Amino acid sequence: MSKSQNVTNNEGQYSFPPGYYPQPQSNDDEIDLRELFLALWRGKWIIILTTFVFAVGGVLFALSQPNTYKSQVLLTPTQSSGGGDLSGSLGGLAAIAGVSIGGGDKADPKIEAMAILQSRKFIETFIQKHDLLVPLMAIESWNEDSNRVSYYADLYDAEAQEWVFDESKRKSLKPTLWEAHKVFEDIFNVSENKDNGMVTISIVSQSPFIAQEWVTLIVKDINAWMKDKALSEASSKIDYLHGQINRTQVVELQNMFYSLIEEQYKTQMLAEVEEEFVFKTIDPAFAPEEKDGPKRALICVLATLLGGMFGVAIVLLRFAFRKKDEPKQEAV
Structure with a gap:
């Protein structure tokens, strides 16, 4: 038997070779x-x-x-923004007339309008059109009793109605449209209810009346934007169809083109008459009495x-x- 192996004594218990002592396990790492x-x-x-x-x-x-207030409006998409589907109507005639009109399904006006609402171009145009740079970027607080806002004195001179000029940097502190767009994105929200298709637009501001006014203006502007777009497209289609009429001598095709022109005129007429072209207001914006944050x-x-x-x-x-x-x- 090797000396390194354990042996048993007469009582059947383990014993260790001479000179061997078991080392106790360290508990230093235990908590x-x-x-x-x-x-x-x-x-x-x-x-x-x-x-x-x-x-x-x-x-x-x-x-x-400061307290912030959120005003929102509930909208439903209208049916008048569909217009005439020129590509679908002319698709069957392309082979006969030799006309290249393109293809593809027409975009959903509601989805297109929601995308435009959140686009940089629309937001920057909205800020410039209604001169919102000062109330968007320079408001410090809103007085509930007088319903007046105060501005950061080191940013905007309310008496002179001009942005402060920084002498050290030799430039005006007037924010850029890029900066205004980023701030507007933080207070602006567009959401859609997947169950019923309703669209909600909301604005958060230190003044509840400013929030209400801006939401109302946004709805008005997006309807006008989509209306102008529809009128422009209808006009382009009419010009296109007149050009195709002059290129063909087939009477049947000419009559078909005249029918399509009539559809585009109807689209123009409906667009000019309808104020709520793409979104119809279900629950208008209001000035909230309770703060949102x-x-x-x-x-x-x-x-x-x-x-x-x-x-x-x-x-x-x-x-x-x-x-x-x-x-x-x-x-x-």
Whole structure:
């Protein structure tokens, strides 16, 4: 039998070879929950202090944020924006007349209008058309009693009605349309109810009356935008059809083209008469009496929780570093 192997004595118990002593397993890496809770208890004042500081900071931050109000309008898509489907009507005649008219299904006017609403071109045009750069970028607060807004004095001079000129940078502080577009995107929202197809447009502002006014203007502008687009397309199709009539001597094709021209004139007539061309208002915008934000209670709760977690993290880190240094001190 090898000396390195364990042997049994007369009583059947294991014994070790001479000079062999089993090494005890180290428990240095094990976490003693008792020590952990004790460390947290000893550091309770650090936790309380950081929680208190964060809570106070959260309260001050929440109180410094101005109230915001959200106004929204509920819309339903109309049927008058469909127009005449020229490509579908002429598709069967292309081989006979030798006319290249293209193909593909006509886009849904509602989807197209929603995409235009959120496009940079429409938003920048909307801001410029209604001169919204100042109320969008420079409002500091709104007074509920007087229903008046105040502006940031270091950004916009309300008396002179001009943007402040920065002497150090030698340029005006007037925001660019790029900056205005980014701010507008944050306060503007377009959503569709998938169940009934209704569309909701909303605006958030420090003034409930500004929010109401802007939502109403947006609905008016998108209807006018889509109407002008339909009128322009109908006019182009009419010109195209007249050109095709002059190119063919086939009477049947000429009569068909005249019928299609008549359809486009009907589209133009309906577009000119209908004010709510693509969206019909179901529930108009109103000036809300209750604020939409900020969620001050939520801000305070989150700040308090964050402070408590930060305090616990500090105590645990101190405990971990102290635990790590203990073996070195014993060795010395």
